[in-house]
Amino acid sequence: MAQTVEPLVVPDIGKEEKSDPKGDLAPGFLVICWDDPVNLMDYVTHVFQVVFRWPRQKAEFHMLQVHRQGKSVLARESPERAEHYVHQLQSYSLHATMERDA
Amino acid sequence: MKFIKREGENFVLHIGKRKRPLLFEVLKLYPLVPAAHHRVSQTAKQMDEHQTLLEEALAERRQENKRQLVAMLHEEQRFKETDTGYRLTLSAPQMEWLLQVLNDIRVGSWLILGEPDEKKGKPVALTSENARHYAAMEFCGLFQMTLLDAVEHRR
Numbered sequence: 001m002a003q004t005v006e007p008l009v010v011p012d013i014g015k016e017e018k019s020d021p022k023g024d025l026a027p028g029f030l031v032i033c034w035d036d037p038v039n040l041m042d043y044v045t046h047v048f049q050v051v052f053r054w055p056r057q058k059a060e061f062h063m064l065q066v067h068r069q070g071k072s073v074l075a076r077e078s079p080e081r082a083e084h085y086v087h088q089l090q091s092y093s094l095h096a097t098m099e100r101d102a
Numbered sequence: 103m104k105f106i107k108r109e110g111e112n113f114v115l116h117i118g119k120r121k122r123p124l125l126f127e128v129l130k131l132y133p134l135v136p137a138a139h140h141r142v143s144q145t146a147k148q149m150d151e152h153q154t155l156l157e158e159a160l161a162e163r164r165q166e167n168k169r170q171l172v173a174m175l176h177e178e179q180r181f182k183e184t185d186t187g188y189r190l191t192l193s194a195p196q197m198e199w200l201l202q203v204l205n206d207i208r209v210g211s212w213l214i215l216g217e218p219d220e221k222k223g224k225p226v227a228l229t230s231e232n233a234r235h236y237a238a239m240e241f242c243g244l245f246q247m248t249l250l251d252a253v254e255h256r257r
Contacts, residue, residue: 002243034144037219038212040243043205043249047199050198083142085151087159088141092202093209098152 001067002040029082031075034095035066047092048074051085074102103245105252106189116185119206121165127243128238129171131210132203134166134210167203194253208242213237 010034033044041063048059052074059072075085076095089096106114117125137157143149155205174180181188192200204214212218218226226236 036237037217037221038209040246040250041203043201043246043256046201046250046253079152083155086142087156090156090160091163093205095140095142097109099143099145 029098031085051088115190204242211239
């Protein structure tokens with residue numbers, strides 16, 4: 001991911017039923033965003049905020065996870081919802097996929 | 103390009119006289135990312151139907167984006183001339199749309215450049231053929247940062 005700015009504070013991320021990959025939801029698909037060297041960090045944060053309606057701190061947390069760990073699980077959803085999110089993220093040209101939750 | 107102010111729900115941006123033709127030239131490159139570049143899954147093998155749906159959806163979205171782009175570039179009132187350049191007014195959905203268009207050009211240019219990655223010791227191999235894509239990639243990044251600053255200013 002192309003570097004722009006890094007926040008100084010790592011946020012305390014609260015649990016959200018709809019997007020917690022470890023949540024107690026029916027088995028489904030993980031929505032994953034993968035690192036690449038071209039998408040700007042601020043842009044990725046913005047896209048997460050728009051697509052998932054997350055607050056900036058949570059979006060930054062996942063953006064940094066992508067940047068530092070190579071990927072971030074953004075949501076655990078039904079196939080239809082996962083596909084919807086992947087479509088949204090890819091329309092912003094992010095490297096996102098849906099993977100069956102093992 | 104720089105963010106000037108909010109006017110109601112709209113964003114007002116300034117673009118210099120020499121930057122406007124550059125922006126137009128860069129926008130003419132859209133779309134650059136091939137629909138098949140995006141994979142719906144990295145591991146699942148029985149995803150053909152999902153992949154087809156994804157490519158169709160992206161192609162449809164790009165067609166609509168291109169139509170809007172052509173309309174915007176030919177809309178005389180969109181860029182109002184000032185003493186030092188032009189004043190560009192965009193609504194929030196138009197800002198979002200322009201961000202997507204610029205990022206498609208940025209990522210598409212990066213693909214054409216052979217996916218350079220400085221962190222992995224794979225620098226850009228510039229040639230006379232791909233130099234314009236390097237410039238497009240960098241300019242799109244700059245324009246995107248201006249738009250993102252404006253959007254963040256609103257929040």
